[in-house]
Amino acid sequence: MLRFLSKRILEFVPVLFVICTITFFLIRLAPGGPFDAEKSVTPEVRRNLEAHYHMDAPLAQQYWDYLIRLSHGDLGPSFKKESRSVNEWIALRFPVSLELGAYAILVALGVGLAAGVFASLKPNTWRDHMPMTLAMAGICIPNFVLGPLLVLLFSLQLHWLPVSGWTGPADKILPAFTLGASYAAYIARLSRGGMLEILTKDFIRTARAKGLSERVVVLRHALRGGLQPVVAFLGPALAGLLSGSFVVETIFQVPGLGREFVQAAFNRDYTMIMGTVLFYAALILVFNLLVDLALAWLDPRIRHAH
């Protein structure tokens, strides 16, 4: 187990290296630079700025310096927001995204699992069709449509919830629901499919034949296997939930890392872009690893294969 883990973690290094290289040269070779937007910059000031950030060195040299610094875990100073280093910006912004993502996961898992399992118990009846139609709606209504519509209804019409912000608990309801809705829909569909497959298996028939109540059959016996597709989906989904909330953070003005990244891209803040991409890539790798571990725990056959 330990060997498996350390092998997987060692595999992260080449992956991150490739991503680092692609991103570095992609943004450096693209036209434009971080100091283009500042119109007042005279050629001397510009030269000084570039010298300050070592941007006057040959590109290969800069790349090497970046790699050296990265190997110490240092993502460098932010080019545009000089008050903090990139590490500090991520440390400041990511917890906000993490909190939003955590609420969204709660919404997604709570609503999605309940709907999916409920639908699977009476397939092809109205108790199946109704939640599945809702799930389809959840997938087809993008979050940048859902969010504004919710604001229109609950904030501007009913005045129940604030339009935007990130201070009190009431601020967090609409963003969490907006972000979680489509994931809830996917989870509902996946858990329904997984449950339907498991419920036809022999061991379920055995459990029923033993005279166990339907509740015990579903919750104790079927759920564990039926949830496997959901767990496999959770890896990329978790990374997406924790990171991909650019739109939701923009709509509700949540000061998270997603919004920070979009601004950094617009500002061509090279180090911020690099730092955020690498951070997210590491996050995706870690979550995929966690998912593999969870799948092994759920399915003994995979567990013993290692």
Place this chain on the structure above:
Amino acid sequence: MPTEPHAVEKGTSLRKDAWRRLRKNRLAIAGAAIILVMIAVSLVTPWIAPYSYQAQDLELGAASPSREHWLGTDRLGRDLLTRLLYGGRVSLMVGFAATAVSLLVGVTYGAAAGFLGGRTDALMMRVVDILYALPFTLFVIILMVFFGRNIVLLFMAIGAVQWLTMARIVRAQVMSLRQQEFIEASIAMGFTKPRILFRHLIPNALGPIIVYTTLTIPNVMLIEAFLSFLGLGVQPPMSSWGLLIKEGVDTMEEYPWLLLFPSIVLSLTLFSLNFLGDGLRDALDPTSAKD
């Protein structure tokens, strides 16, 4: 070739069978009909649009739906119906073009990996694994910010990140097909590798490819809309559904119809494509159909 007529005959009956199953799925048929109507409408948009997509009427400003402007106008007095029609052209075109890019790259790559097998396959799939770890939303944002916001780049960028899953699906299909006797037979008959790949392996993997393609189109359209929403996709005065939704959000308090109509049209399209994709999956792959 002695094998040809037999193969054709078998293929037709499978297709008929799938068509029969698909026809019974009313939601999928409705979805297909809606998509066909949308494609037809976008093709003739320049001739049927009531106004020009950039024609402004500043005196009129944002007006609610009326007889002259069926769906109302935006703040610059541009006819919303016209902008929706032109936006649909862009959104559908991006959806189909980017999907075509991902289809081409994904099928070729996946089939090659699955067919060649061994070390080449391991290496090729390693590349896919690495690209999977790439936070692709961030990547598309970087591409759009740095390399200008033009439409060709937009669907290249989206297509470039969408081919990975296709490659995996096709590889798995090809690998399982490769074990079967008819492939062994064609190897024994001395057919060239490309011929076996394109004439025998890929056509037999067509079912999953079609299904996944149908489900990729709505995904791609979502990405386009998302980018336009962030101001990174299609630029005004051109129009796309994502852009219209963004403009609608900016003024939703005063002029809610500017948000509602584009949202409805985009969601309806995504609905149709998803139902069609689900229907095709049930029709082409009976083993996964609901029982």
